[in-house]
Amino acid sequence: MSDPVLSIENLSVALPSWADRPFAVDGVSLQVLRREILCVVGESGSGKSVMAKSVLRLLPEPHVRVASGRIIYEGTDLLTLPPDGIRAIRGGRIAMIFQEPMVALNPLMTVGRQTDEIIEVHTRMRPAERRQRIIELFRDVRLPEPELILASYPHELSGGQRQRVMIAMALALEPALIIADEPTTALDVTTQAQILRLLKELQARHGTAILFITHDFGVVAEIAERVVVMRQGKLVEHGPASDVLLRPQHEYTRALVAAVPSLTPRRMAANGLANCAEQALLSLSGVEKTYSSRRGPFALGRRPVPAVAGVSLNIAKGRSLALVGESGSGKSTLARCIVGLERPDRGAVVLEGVDLARLSRAKMRPYRKALQMIFQDPFASLNPRWRVGDIVAQGPIINGTPRRKALGQACELLQLVGLDPKAADRYPHEFSGGQRQRIGIARALAGKPKLIIADEPVSALDVSVQKQVLDLLDELRTAFELSMLFITHDLRVAAHVCEEIAVMKEGAIVERGSTSDIFAEPRHPYTQALLASVPGKNWQQQLS
Amino acid sequence: MHGFWRRFIGNPRVALSLMWLIFIVAVAAAAPVLEPASPFAIVSRPFSPPFGDFLFGTDSLGRDLLAGLMYGARTSLLIAIIATLAAVAFGTLVGSIAGFYGGIVDNVLMRISEFFQTIPSFIFAIVLVAILAPSAGSIVIAIATVSWPTISRVVRGEVLTIKARDFVQAAVVAGQRDMSILVGQVLPNALSPLIVTGSLLVANAILIESALSFLGLGAPDLMSWGFQIGAGRAFLRDAWWLVTVPGIAILLTVLAINLVGEGLNDALNPRLRDL
Numbered sequence: 091m092s093d094p095v096l097s098i099e100n101l102s103v104a105l106p107s108w109a110d111r112p113f114a115v116d117g118v119s120l121q122v123l124r125r126e127i128l129c130v131v132g133e134s135g136s137g138k139s140v141m142a143k144s145v146l147r148l149l150p151e152p153h154v155r156v157a158s159g160r161i162i163y164e165g166t167d168l169l170t171l172p173p174d175g176i177r178a179i180r181g182g183r184i185a186m187i188f189q190e191p192m193v194a195l196n197p198l199m200t201v202g203r204q205t206d207e208i209i210e211v212h213t214r215m216r217p218a219e220r221r222q223r224i225i226e227l228f229r230d231v232r233l234p235e236p237e238l239i240l241a242s243y244p245h246e247l248s249g250g251q252r253q254r255v256m257i258a259m260a261l262a263l264e265p266a267l268i269i270a271d272e273p274t275t276a277l278d279v280t281t282q283a284q285i286l287r288l289l290k291e292l293q294a295r296h297g298t299a300i301l302f303i304t305h306d307f308g309v310v311a312e313i314a315e316r317v318v319v320m321r322q323g324k325l326v327e328h329g330p331a332s333d334v335l336l337r338p339q340h341e342y343t344r345a346l347v348a349a350v351p352s353l354t355p356r357r358m359a360a361n362g363l364a365n366c367a368e369q370a371l372l373s374l375s376g377v378e379k380t381y382s383s384r385r386g387p388f389a390l391g392r393r394p395v396p397a398v399a400g401v402s403l404n405i406a407k408g409r410s411l412a413l414v415g416e417s418g419s420g421k422s423t424l425a426r427c428i429v430g431l432e433r434p435d436r437g438a439v440v441l442e443g444v445d446l447a448r449l450s451r452a453k454m455r456p457y458r459k460a461l462q463m464i465f466q467d468p469f470a471s472l473n474p475r476w477r478v479g480d481i482v483a484q485g486p487i488i489n490g491t492p493r494r495k496a497l498g499q500a501c502e503l504l505q506l507v508g509l510d511p512k513a514a515d516r517y518p519h520e521f522s523g524g525q526r527q528r529i530g531i532a533r534a535l536a537g538k539p540k541l542i543i544a545d546e547p548v549s550a551l552d553v554s555v556q557k558q559v560l561d562l563l564d565e566l567r568t569a570f571e572l573s574m575l576f577i578t579h580d581l582r583v584a585a586h587v588c589e590e591i592a593v594m595k596e597g598a599i600v601e602r603g604s605t606s607d608i609f610a611e612p613r614h615p616y617t618q619a620l621l622a623s624v625p626g627k628n629w630q631q632q633l634s
Numbered sequence: 635m636h637g638f639w640r641r642f643i644g645n646p647r648v649a650l651s652l653m654w655l656i657f658i659v660a661v662a663a664a665a666p667v668l669e670p671a672s673p674f675a676i677v678s679r680p681f682s683p684p685f686g687d688f689l690f691g692t693d694s695l696g697r698d699l700l701a702g703l704m705y706g707a708r709t710s711l712l713i714a715i716i717a718t719l720a721a722v723a724f725g726t727l728v729g730s731i732a733g734f735y736g737g738i739v740d741n742v743l744m745r746i747s748e749f750f751q752t753i754p755s756f757i758f759a760i761v762l763v764a765i766l767a768p769s770a771g772s773i774v775i776a777i778a779t780v781s782w783p784t785i786s787r788v789v790r791g792e793v794l795t796i797k798a799r800d801f802v803q804a805a806v807v808a809g810q811r812d813m814s815i816l817v818g819q820v821l822p823n824a825l826s827p828l829i830v831t832g833s834l835l836v837a838n839a840i841l842i843e844s845a846l847s848f849l850g851l852g853a854p855d856l857m858s859w860g861f862q863i864g865a866g867r868a869f870l871r872d873a874w875w876l877v878t879v880p881g882i883a884i885l886l887t888v889l890a891i892n893l894v895g896e897g898l899n900d901a902l903n904p905r906l907r908d909l
Contacts, residue, residue: 431803465804471801471804472801489809537808
């Protein structure tokens, strides 16, 4: 094998005294070889990002600081370099790609100027040469019409385009190493697949080494040559990608691999529900919702943005339907129209014969109980100043259940979702993301709903927790004979919990069918693209 | 909550300021016991220097400066706190309704509060006191009138961000009514910036009250620090202590309240300071 570009030797990064553990990174040693893609995998809090940041000395010192160890790059220890020295390395020799391109780019500068700045600082090229170089770079990362993109501001580009600009900026000075910190996590599946392909191709052509940080084993399977698995700041397993992915040695790695939702589509629920009459619990017909946005800060008039463009759907009693689509496809708006957080412009939302879209807020109140929602962000969806018991009991209390009885039921529900009933007396911040999502589920169940609308309930969770929450949802759904509308961008998750899938694109449903049919033969080109983009598809087929 | 108190009291500036404020409040509360005579009573010959028979000496009419300071603390603190409470109550009401309902309601309420903000606040307070005739009540009204727009702005901003959070949406889905969402879900989460702004407003209120009394617009039958400075300013060269001592009292108290307010902010938002 070739020599290492970067070698991290026995690195420990200390956390401040109030943190839950003394070291974010605890005695990690690893090497990034020339021309390879090394994936660092771990759950949130495993210290993988902190490790990457310490390479370029981007830690929020003095609270988080390197306690011991060496980071050797081209023969020098980066940790001992003076500020001038590390500045020359940053961007020039080691570049970084961040997770959220919208935040990483300056919103007040054109992307061309931002790329130009890097070249200007590190080289002596003349403006015309630099412009030429930027256009080349933009062409290299497959940005359409580089001359136009050059003069655009970050908000004028799509998420994928912004991440391409970030990659172009990282490549600008032909660095020996690129550190990519979850570069595709914020992107849609199809865009993610494109960006991964692009990174791989560029890496092969430019011979750059990439240190790729991710939490998703599917992504690892797509891109990695070698894999390092981290847990709570320690390195638990490392080896060639094929070995780690197909024959994981450490039990933690095995658990992580097992937690990746499988691509095997779920059969129709076999517990007698299939036989019952196909009676629609909820039916949507021609639901439309259009937002208007201003054309510009000084422009008159508004531009209509159709979010939901005529959706008709049925959900039968006891069935679960997954609504799959990318960000901006209107799936969340549709959910908000159903639960009455938004009023559709046109169309009907009929729940057991009553058109909810026509009811006023006060008249809607009796029907609220039947429709409950589980929210995406477990940190924003629980009031931080309320006790968990009160949060869960909130719905029944509003509907007139005496407080004591409602709190008693809340304790039972907490037990049902796998939490200690004592949790009722504590505040949300004492719980982890997965536990908070369980509280959210208990709150939704408290009203004894007929239909649960789950809006990306697991996309903010780690893979291992994701699986537990999905299994819980599935179990409760059969136990309570609930119908569920499950909104997700992840086909793997949809396949895990739902018998039926509806694919949504640009506000309309483009395909609908049973999960097994859609996985076996997707008919619409967009569904085909979505299926093809699922990261780690081939690996999962190899596994099973 | 344990971490909050440790961060709050552990800050040496906060600890010192709190000690000073507790001292001032104690003295103000105990003034009638410590000094049963009226602060306006003539007790000695005029202009007796400090550290003689009287700790801080006497003024141009032979009144005890220390007694005046103690009763002045009562007046200043009482007026400042009542005025701030009034401003916080009204400002919160306006700000939360504007932020929660948005649209036309928000526009109208915010234009009204801007109307108050565009008038220079101290001059506005002078005008109000002049119209209402000087008294403790009119000073409270004047201070509250010029202070509430700040609170309403802060609360409106907080409510705007909080009402977009998922837990408020969850309350809507659960069928909770607007008013109980606003009071039960939204406002408790807007508390920390409100406390910080409110505590800083108290300092501001003390300054306005002192300035009004200095100009002779104070409550005529109440001793106050500003009144003492106003009465003593003509004798600055002969009797320096007449303006210096109440001046230092105002300085230390306002400084202490500001430091406590800042300490509250740091302790309530620990992340802000670390990053």
